[in-house]
Every structure is written in structure tokens, then in C-alpha cells.
Amino acid sequence: MNQYLDIILRSLAVYAFMLVAIRLTGKKELSQLNTTDVVLILLISNAVQNAMVGNNTSLQGGLIAAAVLFALNFALKKLMYKSNWFRNLLSEKPEILIHNGKLDFEKLAKLDITDDELREAMREHGVEKFKEVKLAIFEVDGNISIISGSDSLKQTHYKRKRKQKALGGLN
Secondary structure (H helix, E strand, O other): OOHHHHHHHHHHHHHHHHHHHHHHHOOHHHHOOOHHHHHHHHHHHHHHHHHHHOOOOOHHHHHHHHHHHHHHHHHHHHHHHHOHHHHHHHOOOOEEEEEOOEEOHHHHHHOOOOHHHHHHHHHHOOOOOHHHEEEEEEOOOOOEEEEEOOOOOEEOOOOOOOOOOOOOOOO
16 A cells, blocks of 8 residues: 555544544543643654554655644534534533532532532632532533622633733833
């Protein structure tokens, strides 16, 4: 078989495998990378590199593999944008964790979200108690959105403020 066609097919297979593997590990893993996640990504990239290019260590072989990955990623994003069925197949759905102050313990356990993680998200949104939360949603990107309010639903935003450094007495 043509060596470049072989690289293309291998790259497609590795991309599909990685897509399924990431989908199965869940969205919580995507929200924030820690040291072990970075090490895992580096090791996986090293492990699958040979699976994509085989014995071909040429510049052209590496560029073909990279081009296939970029093209496939572009095509999948376009397909997900245009097709609800395909988007539902590849993407997860937001999950409701708290509704009107009531926690969904089964959902929290299924998603491996600890009490500490949920409380941290609440603090970041300026909410102290579970009963103050109208809606807490575990988003598809792995973040937790909090909507609170007593009279009506209002979404709270929390941004960390940084102190500006003075420039030689100008500030």
C-alpha cells in the first residue's frame, strides 16, 4: 500500500480512538488539567505517534499525519455544527446538580463531583448555602454554572480582580 495512504488511515484510526477514549472518560476531566493530566497527554502523544506514521520518520510523513488530524478535526466540528444527531453522538449534555436548593446526589455520585468541588463553585459565584442555589449545572466543558436569587432567577458572575501595579507614581 502507498506509504502516505497508510499514514492517513493510521492517523484517522488514532483520532477516532482518542475521540472515543476522551468521550468515555467524561467531561470533568476536560475542565482543568492537573499535573497527571499533562503527563498523560504527553505520554499518549508519544505512544500514538508511531501508530500514526509507522516506520516513516520523514518530515513529509509527520506533516501528512498532522494535516490529516487538522482536517478531520475541522470536518468533525463542521459536522457537529450542522447535524444535531452527530452533535448528540459526540457531545455530552449539561447535567443539573442542584435544583431549587435540592442536590441530586445520584448525579453528583455518577459524575464523581465531591462536596468540596461543588462548594468551591458556589463560593466562586458568591453563594454560601445550597438552599440559595436555584440551579447548578455541570456544563459540557466540565465547569459548574450557578444561578441564584430569591425573587427571580439571576445568574451570578465571579471574576477575580487583580491589583494594578503603579508605574512610577502615575497611578
